[in-house]
Amino acid sequence: MPKIRNFSIIAHIDHGKSTLADRLIQTTGLVSEREFRDQILDTMDLERERGITIKSNTVTLPYVRPNGEEYALNLIDTPGHVDFSYEVSRALASCEGVLLLVDASQGVEAQTLANLYVAMEHDLTIIPVINKIDLPSADVERVKGEIENELALDADQAVLCSAKEGMGIQDVLEAIVERIPEPQGDLEAPLAALIFDAHYDSFRGAIIACRVFDGSVKAGDRIRFMSNGAVHKVEEVGVMRLKREPRKVLKAGEVGYIIAGIKTVSDVSIGDTITLDEDPVADPLPGFREVKPVVFSSIYPVSSDDYPSLAATLEKYKLNDAALVYQKDSSAALGQGFRCGFLGLLHLEIVQERLEREFDQSIIMTVPSVQYRFTLDTGETVTVENPQYYPDPVHIQSTEEPFIRASILCPERYMGTVMKLCTERRGQNPRFNVPIPGRVEIIFDMPLAEVIYDFYDRLKTVTQGYGSFDYEVTDYRPSDLVKVDFLVNGERVDALSIIVHRDRARAWAVQVCDRLKEEIPRHQFKIAIQGAIGTKIIARSTISAFRKDVTAKCYGGDITRKRKLLEKQKKGKKRMKMVGAVSIPQSAFVAVLKTD
Ligand code: GTP
Numbered sequence: 001m002p003k004i005r006n007f008s009i010i011a012h013i014d015h016g017k018s019t020l021a022d023r024l025i026q027t028t029g030l031v032s033e034r035e036f037r038d039q040i041l042d043t044m045d046l047e048r049e050r051g052i053t054i055k056s057n058t059v060t061l062p063y064v065r066p067n068g069e070e071y072a073l074n075l076i077d078t079p080g081h082v083d084f085s086y087e088v089s090r091a092l093a094s095c096e097g098v099l100l101l102v103d104a105s106q107g108v109e110a111q112t113l114a115n116l117y118v119a120m121e122h123d124l125t126i127i128p129v130i131n132k133i134d135l136p137s138a139d140v141e142r143v144k145g146e147i148e149n150e151l152a153l154d155a156d157q158a159v160l161c162s163a164k165e166g167m168g169i170q171d172v173l174e175a176i177v178e179r180i181p182e183p184q185g186d187l188e189a190p191l192a193a194l195i196f197d198a199h200y201d202s203f204r205g206a207i208i209a210c211r212v213f214d215g216s217v218k219a220g221d222r223i224r225f226m227s228n229g230a231v232h233k234v235e236e237v238g239v240m241r242l243k244r245e246p247r248k249v250l251k252a253g254e255v256g257y258i259i260a261g262i263k264t265v266s267d268v269s270i271g272d273t274i275t276l277d278e279d280p281v282a283d284p285l286p287g288f289r290e291v292k293p294v295v296f297s298s299i300y301p302v303s304s305d306d307y308p309s310l311a312a313t314l315e316k317y318k319l320n321d322a323a324l325v326y327q328k329d330s331s332a333a334l335g336q337g338f339r340c341g342f343l344g345l346l347h348l349e350i351v352q353e354r355l356e357r358e359f360d361q362s363i364i365m366t367v368p369s370v371q372y373r374f375t376l377d378t379g380e381t382v383t384v385e386n387p388q389y390y391p392d393p394v395h396i397q398s399t400e401e402p403f404i405r406a407s408i409l410c411p412e413r414y415m416g417t418v419m420k421l422c423t424e425r426r427g428q429n430p431r432f433n434v435p436i437p438g439r440v441e442i443i444f445d446m447p448l449a450e451v452i453y454d455f456y457d458r459l460k461t462v463t464q465g466y467g468s469f470d471y472e473v474t475d476y477r478p479s480d481l482v483k484v485d486f487l488v489n490g491e492r493v494d495a496l497s498i499i500v501h502r503d504r505a506r507a508w509a510v511q512v513c514d515r516l517k518e519e520i521p522r523h524q525f526k527i528a529i530q531g532a533i534g535t536k537i538i539a540r541s542t543i544s545a546f547r548k549d550v551t552a553k554c555y556g557g558d559i560t561r562k563r564k565l566l567e568k569q570k571k572g573k574k575r576m577k578m579v580g581a582v583s584i585p586q587s588a589f590v591a592v593l594k595t596d
Contacts, residue, residue, distance in 0.1 A: 002070040002227045004063070004253050005180045006211065008078055010115035012108075012468065016131040020101060020163035020172070021059075021075060026072070027169045028061040029378040031315050042337065050321070052142070058197065058209050058255060060239040063173055071177055072239075074255040076196065076211075078115075083344030085472070086291055087125035089118050089270045090196040092286055094211035094255060097125035097180030100151070104138035105158075106129050109409060109468045113441075116151055125180045127171060128187075134162040136244070150439075157220055169273040185252030190273065190281040191215035193258075194248075198268040206262040209240070210274060211255045211284060218249040222277040223260060226284040227269050231277045232260035264371045265322045291323055293341025294402070294473060295452050296350055296369050296385040298329045298495070299355075300337035302362035302586050313359045314338060317351070324351055331384070331495040333577050334364060334589070340388055345452045348448035368497050370449045371477055375402040387497035393534060400476040401501075402448040404528075409441045409460065410467040417462040418442055420489045425450035426501065448473060484509050488516065491580035496592060506531075509539035512592050519588035522546030527582055 004291035061073040062560045078091045098119045102108055111237055119126055128147050130140055144155035159175050161168030197209035238246040239256040250256045253542040262268060273284035301310045306513040320322055329367040342348040354360045375398045384390060408418055427444035434440050459467045484505050500508055509531025516529045531539035576583035
């Protein structure tokens with residue numbers, strides 16, 4: 001039996017995690033050079049394009065040391081973005097050690113720190129690995145200094161490598177074997193396995209990725225999820241090599257997969273403990289929590305006819321993404337749609353892109369919202385994330401909004417601009433750390449609502465790409481909120497309503513009115529566009545009357561050409577939404593959401 005090591009790679013985005021993973025896969029001979037293709041662990045095309053690892057993935061690497069000893073190295077991949085930090089924490093809880101990958105030219109960044117803290121919380125062995133030493137701009141000494149000073153790790157222990165060029169890979173493998181402890185666990189104890197990932201297979205249903213801490217599990221066992229007591233019969237267990245490889249049994253210390261006839265990944269909770277129904281463990285493994293969406297938006301099909309298709313698509317999509325929640329929603333302006341909850345803005349963007357690209361859906365998404373809290377005069381507290389359910393202002397006693405602890409790491413010279421940006425976004429209580437000379441960590445308490453829209457883009461712009469951002473939701477704080485509605489020719493367009501801080505209301509209203517003015521074509525009458533809080537108008541624009549005669553271009557009497565144009569105009573109207581007597585093109589809804 002080969003000995004086992006369970007490890008993960010943590011790194012800031014783009015520091016080379018996927019490249020190193022691929023190189024380890026290739027070096028250990030799991031795939032031949034010919035089969036080797038870039039970034040094997042990032043299986044989704046979209047991920048490869050965005051360069052972001054979205055879903056965790058696992059692979060068991062067969063490693064034979066130069067002295068002939070055989071090892072099974074379980075590499076547990078982790079998603080690399082703040083939206084997925086809970087998944088990261090469960091993946092790390094399944095390991096004994098991590099490779100902390102730092103780019104030799106970029107040095108230590110915010111996400112590196114955040115992940116490192118999680119690894120430290122789990123008492124993992126940390127092996128610093130300095131990657132990209134082949135780059136001309138590599139500055140190994142500076143990065144070693146950062147590793148010592150910022151991370152308080154022994155830089156002499158750092159392994160140097162170039163994942164791209166294949167330098168130092170053997171050293172990385174040896175360091176894993178020598179420094180990361182062998183997994184401990186009691187084979188005779190009742191089964192306790194930690195679920196750190198799940199994905200959907202159209203033939204087998206949910207495939208659970210787990211780490212067995214105690215006991216063992218095999219096909220035929222009846223397993224129980226400790227969070228909800230659900231019992232399933234195990235069909236197959238095994239390990240992941242690029243494909244699934246069935247095994248007779250998964251034992252304490254091992255990492256592998258379980259298939260148990262579970263229909264969707266929504267029936268599987270990451271962080272849950274699996275035990276045996278007939279011989280359950282007394283306590284679940286620590287750290288379980290239910291993942292809750294924090295950002296909400298409604299999705300509507302561009303053409304109402306496509307609603308059934310969108311419904312079917314979401315159902316299918318959900319099979320593989322337990323973090324997405326949705327329910328039916330409807331709007332007078334946009335018809336039938338769905339209200340969706342996401343882990344964060346990146347998650348929202350991923351869902352949007354995949355729906356459009358993989359599933360070929362044309363959709364409109366409403367302005368993302370967070371979940372607000374209202375205390376009513378009855379004493380009742382309600383949470384509202386959909387402006388449609390904004391309580392009657394007469395009954396609102398107090399309002400609160402979610403706050404985050406935002407941490408931004410950037411070179412010192414950008415401190416002023418970052419401070420300004422955060423203050424504009426209602427940031428409070430700034431704190432600073434200077435982890436090493438020249439770099440500053442700026443910490444603010446900020447409303448979540450202020451970062452879900454375009455904060456990250458703005459940060460990248462003002463820091464010329466050098467700023468990195470990490471956050472966690474901390475608490476709810478009192479806030480002065482209002483609901484802004486938009487009226488076109490006196491009719492409220494519900495899909496455009498938004499809940500915002502009072503100070504933000506006017507600027508937003510002006511922007512939306514201007515954009516609508518650009519997007520809505522002239523009609524035969526004058527159209528007033530208004531932004532309003534209750535009955536108070538806070539912004540307006542006007543579209544003057546115009547008699548649109550598409551046939552005007554047709555000089556002479558070419559009747560067929562005229563008819564064609566009229567046909568075209570009719571079709572165009574289909575993509576319009578009627579609000580009262582005004583037809584609003586779909587593009588107007590999209591334009592309202594555009595950031596620039
Ligand atoms: P995310 O998945 O976005 O977290 O990124 P990652 O950390 O997985 O980085 P990835 O492996 O995608 O590498 C990012 C970029 O760095 C790619 O363009 C790689 O080709 C490049 N890269 C990775 N390792 C090396 C290296 O050792 N040397 C050089 N020069 N480039 C490298």
